[in-house]
Amino acid sequence: MSLNLGSQANGQYFTPYSVSKFMAEINFAEIESFQSNQLITLSEPCCGSGALIIAFAQTLKEHNINYQQKLFVEAIDISEMCFKMTYIQLSLLGIPAKVVQQ
Structure with a gap:
């Protein structure tokens, strides 16, 4: 919030x-039994800037995955600004994603 981007x-x-x-x-501990041929899916319903995903x-x-x-x-996020921030960051990092504004 130091940049005052959030809206109370x-x-x-x-x-x-x-x-x-x-x-x-903490969440990674739950998938330690990950098999190399499995796909990991992550749903972030209030993605904000994408920090949790990153x-x-x-x-x-x-x-090593x-x-x-x-x-x-x-x-997913309701804010157009957040939608765009997440889309840009995930695109630059090559994280496969469907980013939606609702």
């Missing part, structure tokens, strides 16, 4: 990357 009226609060990374590590992709990379081949994300 709309309930927008952007999760700091350090918190996103911690949450990704942190999860980074966690996969740190565990190629997120560009094994991860598919569905990211």
Whole structure:
């Protein structure tokens, strides 16, 4: 919120990357039985800037899982600005995703 991008009226609060990374590590523990031929799907219904998605992709990379081949994300947000931020960031990182504004 240091850039004042969020809207308290709309309930927008952007999760700091350090918190996103911690949450990704916790969730990764649940998929440690990952098989190399499986696809990992991630649904983010309030994607904001995409920080949680990026942190999860980074966690996969740190565990030698190629997120560009094994991860598919569905990211949704009501804000046009958030939709665009997420789309740009995921595109630049090569994270396969369907990004939707609703």
